[in-house]
Structure formats: structure tokens, C-alpha cells
Amino acid sequence: MQTTYLSLLVKALESLPELLPGTTYRVPSIWTGDETGAQQVNPALYFGTIISEILKNHNHAGDDHSGSAWRSEAVVYNLFVRLAAAFDHNGDGCIGTEPLDCGFRETGTLLKAIALLPYIKKLGANTVYLLPLTEIGSACKKGSLGSPYAIKNPRKLDSLLAEPALGLSAEVLLKAFVEAAHLLGIRVVLEFVFRTTSVDSSWIQEHPNWFYWIRDDESAAHYGPPGFDPDTLSNIYGRIERHDMQNLPAPSSEYRDRFVSQPVTVTRNDGGLQGSSADGSPCKVATAFSDWPPDDKQPPWSDVTYLKMHNHDAFNYIAYNTIRMYDSALDNPETFNTGLWDEIADIIPSFQESYNIDGAMIDMGHALPSLLKRTIVRKAREKRADFAFWDENFDPSPSIREEGFDAVFGSLPFVIHDIVFIRGLLNYLNKTGVALPFFGTGENHNTPRVCFRYPRQEAGRNFSMFIFTLTAVLPAIPFLQSGMELCEWYPVNLGLNFTDEDRELYPPEKLPLFSPFSYDWEGGNGLKPLNSYIAKVLSIRSRFLDLVLSGEPGSMTIPYVSEPELFAVMRSSGAQSLLFIGNSNLYEERRGTLEFSMQNSTLTELIGGDTHSICEHKLEILCKPGACMLFELSDKQ
Known part of the structure; x- marks a missing residue:
């Protein structure tokens, strides 16, 4: 593989002038090996040296696209570039939104x-999953930077991800990023947003x-999710649970009548877009909201709108039965918004062609028509058979596998606290x-951090160790939300599992998904x-990979432990077993006993290396708060 874009980047860095005397540019020491602190560097020399080392010491492992094993063997580091690569480079105590005088940004690029990438590889990850990098809309922008999910142009990258000092576009830098990752044996998966766009989308x-329109009059001020009375809600829940999608209850006629039918004409006025209905009345793109459950309490998504997947006069409105739990009347090719579907299905192949990416996470995949999802998968795999597909779905069901997906987000983050x-x-x-x-994780960018309920306390670190070690032995894809390794507690976004009090404390102006923020790269939030x-646990996992990946019934049992707060999981395959034991109490040590068929034996704990004895069929364990142990057993217990 030719290193065209990385070489171009090195040349651009080498051409930069020396920093003026007194110019400050700091980087976290942990990025290059130390655990705490920061160091002052010349950015051109610093980044150029790292890239040169990648070029010199690569292994080309990522260039082998001959098999699909990597999809099941992935260990994921989830990177929201604008956040995870942000740092207070000039040391003034804030993350600036404009480039520094030296031409480099403090927000992530x-x-x-x-x-x-070398830091990520050292952790033990072999796959980087990037949250959306695409151009962000400016209308109704959340925070000072806008939401990465308010996508204006899905084929154009956010210019804020480039470094003005280099004179290179974000598109060139993404090509260099993928190239560098592949040289290090790291795969690259991008998140794609196909269900929504920004309210000022370049498609409008x-x-x-391709959009839902509402009347732009006094009633628009009161527009929001449709309300359903308790009996109707009960009916909806019952129907969906039975998978009965015929004649699903619709919102009230008053709600439906707010929406304008096609044709709509659009003109640009004063830099904005104005719609007109067939009778000449003004109209505007309808904003979005969480549609499921139909009485969801999440705040409206004022910066995005749903794309209109179907053209059917009777379903010209936004509700649960038009954008996720599709009424069976929409399962008819004559209703498909074909032009939109074709455009969506061509986006990933264009990224494959331009950037050589390895996979895609489909945002709100659960809310895309199944046929469209299958088409998206087919077109990408026609270009490359081992291309990975992940679905933002909570249920790892056979139907999702049949659509061609390799993994789902899953429900683990919703049960971890009990x-x-x-x-x-x-x-x-x-x-x-x-x-x-x-995904083997207790968090992602939409959920509370594992440490969220224990800010800056040792309990949060204990909990992170417990959850990470537990998920490492499950038939899951280890998933490291960036910042997790630093015991970061501050939420990225308030999407799921947050309270009204949380929403008051963390408005968009204070949330990293929408506004400048940096992890505590210098001090690890006061914790080690x-x-x-993480690297140690992942190394142990790799030794038992076939056993861990087995998802067969009966391969994952829960042994009895005399102490209820000590939790054990046994993974078994043939004569080999891997035993996890962890203390779910984050504040106090716990002692408990497990029983085995073998009478006496000596076991070596794989994480710490200590030896433990089985005496008279019993193994007695003493665990510190949140501490975990892994044991290899030669016979199935």
C-alpha cells in the first residue's frame, strides 16, 4: 500500500515555519507513554515524528482484506474526534473554537x-470506530459547535476536523488517518446517519x-410529538409486542393536519430556506423527536429532521408508525421513496472508494426499512466481502443477523448498575x-459514563474495572468508549438513562457532543x-478467544457463590473453561466460596498472578472493592 497521503502530511508538517519565541503548544504526556502531565512541543515536529514512526514501523496487517475473521475478533476504541483529540494546548484553561496563532486547533482534529493511533493500539484495540465526521448544519445549532448528527451533507466532511496550519482538507486528513490505521493493523469503522439530517440539509x-413539512403558522409554535391517550398507548404497545403492524393507531387528525402534502417548492430567502405548499401557504421542515416509546420524555431534537422514507398520502406525518414501527401498508414498493433510498444506498460505497474504510455503524438502524438496510449491506459487500456492519440496536436477534449485520449495540449499559x-x-x-x-461495554456517547454516578471517586474506577473485565469474557465485542480508560465521568450526551435533574445540570451548551470539551488527559480525573x-485483560482474552466468542446455548453459566455480591461467570468449550469472579460491591471487600467437582487443586489467577487453592472441592475468594479475577480451568466445571 502506497503511503501517499501520510507522506503528503509529513511534507506539509516539515514545511511549517518554526514557532515564534514564547509560543505555547502543550500535549498530554499520556499520548506518548507517561500517565500524567503535559509537555510543551513544536506541533509540526511532534506530529511529524509520530507519523514518521508509523511509516517506519508499520506491519501492514490492516491491508489483508482476504477474510472476515477480523469482524468477530474486533476490539473497538470509540472515537469522537472533535472531543477525544481535544486539548488545552495553550494552557489558558479553556478549549478555544478558533485556531491558535500557530494555526493548530484545540478542538479535536x-x-x-x-x-x-499508537496509543490506541497499545491499549489493545484493533478497530477504531469514529462517530460522524460529516458536515454539520448551522440552523437551530445545539451548543457552540453543533451536533455531529445534524448532518448537512453526508458526502462532505466537517471542516473543523482539519488543521488550518497544514492547508489540507479534512478529506485528505481522513485518507491519511485510514492509511495510518491500516499500517498499524487497525481497522476503521465510520458511523453513518441515514434516518435523519439537519433541518438545513443540502438535499432540501x-x-x-424527501422531507416532512408542517404549516409555518401559529400552530407551528406548538409542534411536538403526537400525544396518545392511555388506552391508545396500551393498544400500541400490545400491537408492537405481538408484531401486529396492520392498521396501527394513528395520531389525531388535528396532529396529522399540521403536515403539508407534496408538492412543496423551496426558495432561499435571506440565507435560509422557505417552503411553499401547493396552495402557496408557507411551510417548513418538521423537526424531530424520539418516537419510541410513543410517550418518550426526551427533549425534542430541534436541529434534525426525519427523512421521509415512504410516499403515502395516508401516512404523511411523523410518528412511531411512519419512522420506525412501520405500518404494514408501507410495506409496498409503490410507497418507497426510491430516489432517497438510492441516494442513501450509494453513500457507503462512495466512502469505501474514497477512504478505504473497513466497516460502518448504522445510526438508528432499527428505524430504517428492512429492505433498505439489506440494500445498503449488499452494495457495500459487493465492493468488499469482509466489510463490517454494526447496528444501533439493543436486541442481538437472528433477524438483524439475516439483514447482514455483524454486531449490535446491545442492552448491557441498561442493566449494569444492578x-x-x-x-x-x-x-x-x-x-x-x-x-x-x-458491544461489551457499560457506556457509549448516549448513555451515562460508567463513572457518572461516582464523579471523581475511587468507586467509579472500581466499577469501570468490574464492568470491563466482565464484558471481556462475554460473547461480545470489547468496546472502549474513549475516556473510559481515564475514568472520565462527564457525560457526552443525555440520550438514554438520564433524569430530568441531569438535563437541568447539563444543557447542550455544557455537553461535549455539542460544545468544546476535553478529557482530563493530564491527570486522569485524579485517578490512576x-x-x-485494560491491555492486560485484553491480552488474556486473546488467549481464550474461541471460547469467549462462542455464543452457543449453555456456553455461559452463572456459578453459585456464597456471597451474593461476588459475581461469577463460567465460559466453557470442550475441556477448557475460563472463570470470572468479581466483587460488585464498590466500597467494601467481600469473601465468598465456590464449589468444584475437583477435590484439590491449585489455580493461578491470570490478572494478578497469585495462586489460589481448591481444598475439599471449595475455592475461597477474597475480593477488594470492584476487583476481578480470571482463572483457567482444565476441566469443565
């Missing part, structure tokens, strides 16, 4: 993401029939089997980073 003027619920979920999965892998621990 693709150049700094390249510099993070040319394709108004050991009883974790035990219930794993018992269920042991009984049914796991149809396809889910988990980097070496």
Missing part, C-alpha cells in the same frame, strides 16, 4: 487522531419530497444463545488510568 432545495439484572440478562443469553455479538489494566 484528524491530525491529532492520527497521533492517537432539490429534493423537498447485579441482579446482569445475572438475569446473562442467564437469558445462556438459555437462548447469542445470535450475533453485542486503567490503560495497563
Whole structure:
């Protein structure tokens, strides 16, 4: 593989002038090996040296596209570039939105993401999953930077991800990023947003029939999710649970009448877009909201709108039965918004061609028509058979696997705070089997951080170790949300599992998904980073990979432990077993006993290396708060 774009980047860095005397540009020491602190560097020399080392010491492992094993063996580091690669480079105590005098940004850029790749590899990750990088809309913008999900042009990258000092576009830097990742044996998966766009999408003027429109009059001020009375809600829930999609209850006629039918014409006025209905009345693109459950309390999504997947006069409105739980009347090719579907299905192949990416996460995949999802997968795999597809879905069901997906987000983050619920979920999965892998994580950018309920406390670190070690032995894809290794507690976004009080404390202006923010790269939030621990656990996992990846029924049992707060999971395949034991109490040590068929034996704990004895069929364990142990057993217990 020719290193065209990385070489171009090195030349651009070498051509930069020396920094003026007194210019400050700091970088976190942890990016290059130390655990705490920061160091002052010449940015051109600093980044150029890292890239040169990648070029010199690469292994080309990522160039082999001959097999699909990497999709099941992925260990993921989730990177929101604008956030994870942000840093207070000039040391003034804030993250500026404009470039520094030296031409480099403090918000995260693709150049700094390249510099993070060796760090990510050292953690043990072999796949980088990037949240959306595409151009962001400016209308109704959330925070000072806008939401990466308010996508204005899905084929153009956000210019804020480039470094003005280099004179290179974000598109060139993404090509260099993928190239560098592949040289290090790291795969690159991008998140694609196909269900929504920004309310000022570049598609609106040319394709108004791809959008829902509402009347731009006094009633628009009161527009929001449709309300359903309790009996109707009960009816809806019952129908959906039975998968009965025929004649699903519709919103009231008053709500439906707010929407304008096609044709709509669009003109540009004072820099904005104005729609006109067939009778000449003004109209505007309808903003979005969480559609499921139909009484969801999430705040409206004022910066985005749903794309209109179907053209059907009776379903010209936004509600649960038009944008996710599709009424069966829409399962008719004559209703498909074909032009929109074709455009969507061509986006990933264009990124494959331009950037050589390895996979895609489909945002709100659960809300796309199944046929469209299958088409998206087919077109990408026609270009490359081992291309990975992940679905933002909570249920690892056979139907999702049949659509061509390799993994789902899963439901683990919703049960992690109660050991009883974790035990219930794993018992269920042991009984049914796991149809396809889910993400082994307690958090993502939409959920509370694992440490969120324990800000800056040792308990949060203990909890992170417990959850990470547990998920490492499950039939899952290890998933490191960037910042998790630093015990970061501050939420990225308030999407799921947050309270009204949380929403008051963290408006968009304070949330990293919408506004400038940096992790505590210098001090690890006052706690020792988990980097070496993560690398150790992942190394152990790799030794038992075939066993861990098995999702067959019966391969994941929950042994009895005399102490309820000590939780154990046994993974078994043939004569080999891997035993996890962890203390779910984050504040106090716990002692408990497990029983085995073998009478006496000596076991070596794989993480710490200590020896433990089975005496008279019993293994006695003493665990510190949140501490975990892994044991290899030669015979199935």
C-alpha cells in the first residue's frame, strides 16, 4: 500500500515555519507513554515524528482484506474526534473554537487522531470506530459547535476536523488517518446517519419530497410529538409486542393536519430556506423527536429532521408508525421513496472508494426499512466481502443477523448498575444463545459514563474495572468508549438513562457532543488510568478467544457463590473453561466460596498472578472493592 497521503502530511508538517519565541503548544504526556502531565512541543515536529514512526514501523496487517475473521475478533476504541483529540494546548484553561496563532486547533482534529493511533493500539484495540465526521448544519445549532448528527451533507466532511496550519482538507486528513490505521493493523469503522439530517440539509432545495413539512403558522409554535391517550398507548404497545403492524393507531387528525402534502417548492430567502405548499401557504421542515416509546420524555431534537422514507398520502406525518414501527401498508414498493433510498444506498460505497474504510455503524438502524438496510449491506459487500456492519440496536436477534449485520449495540449499559439484572440478562443469553455479538461495554456517547454516578471517586474506577473485565469474557465485542480508560465521568450526551435533574445540570451548551470539551488527559480525573489494566485483560482474552466468542446455548453459566455480591461467570468449550469472579460491591471487600467437582487443586489467577487453592472441592475468594479475577480451568466445571 502506497503511503501517499501520510507522506503528503509529513511534507506539509516539515514545511511549517518554526514557532515564534514564547509560543505555547502543550500535549498530554499520556499520548506518548507517561500517565500524567503535559509537555510543551513544536506541533509540526511532534506530529511529524509520530507519523514518521508509523511509516517506519508499520506491519501492514490492516491491508489483508482476504477474510472476515477480523469482524468477530474486533476490539473497538470509540472515537469522537472533535472531543477525544481535544486539548488545552495553550494552557489558558479553556478549549478555544478558533485556531491558535500557530494555526493548530484545540478542538479535536484528524491530525491529532492520527497521533492517537499508537496509543490506541497499545491499549489493545484493533478497530477504531469514529462517530460522524460529516458536515454539520448551522440552523437551530445545539451548543457552540453543533451536533455531529445534524448532518448537512453526508458526502462532505466537517471542516473543523482539519488543521488550518497544514492547508489540507479534512478529506485528505481522513485518507491519511485510514492509511495510518491500516499500517498499524487497525481497522476503521465510520458511523453513518441515514434516518435523519439537519433541518438545513443540502438535499432540501432539490429534493423537498424527501422531507416532512408542517404549516409555518401559529400552530407551528406548538409542534411536538403526537400525544396518545392511555388506552391508545396500551393498544400500541400490545400491537408492537405481538408484531401486529396492520392498521396501527394513528395520531389525531388535528396532529396529522399540521403536515403539508407534496408538492412543496423551496426558495432561499435571506440565507435560509422557505417552503411553499401547493396552495402557496408557507411551510417548513418538521423537526424531530424520539418516537419510541410513543410517550418518550426526551427533549425534542430541534436541529434534525426525519427523512421521509415512504410516499403515502395516508401516512404523511411523523410518528412511531411512519419512522420506525412501520405500518404494514408501507410495506409496498409503490410507497418507497426510491430516489432517497438510492441516494442513501450509494453513500457507503462512495466512502469505501474514497477512504478505504473497513466497516460502518448504522445510526438508528432499527428505524430504517428492512429492505433498505439489506440494500445498503449488499452494495457495500459487493465492493468488499469482509466489510463490517454494526447496528444501533439493543436486541442481538437472528433477524438483524439475516439483514447482514455483524454486531449490535446491545442492552448491557441498561442493566449494569444492578447485579441482579446482569445475572438475569446473562442467564437469558445462556438459555437462548447469542445470535450475533453485542458491544461489551457499560457506556457509549448516549448513555451515562460508567463513572457518572461516582464523579471523581475511587468507586467509579472500581466499577469501570468490574464492568470491563466482565464484558471481556462475554460473547461480545470489547468496546472502549474513549475516556473510559481515564475514568472520565462527564457525560457526552443525555440520550438514554438520564433524569430530568441531569438535563437541568447539563444543557447542550455544557455537553461535549455539542460544545468544546476535553478529557482530563493530564491527570486522569485524579485517578490512576486503567490503560495497563485494560491491555492486560485484553491480552488474556486473546488467549481464550474461541471460547469467549462462542455464543452457543449453555456456553455461559452463572456459578453459585456464597456471597451474593461476588459475581461469577463460567465460559466453557470442550475441556477448557475460563472463570470470572468479581466483587460488585464498590466500597467494601467481600469473601465468598465456590464449589468444584475437583477435590484439590491449585489455580493461578491470570490478572494478578497469585495462586489460589481448591481444598475439599471449595475455592475461597477474597475480593477488594470492584476487583476481578480470571482463572483457567482444565476441566469443565
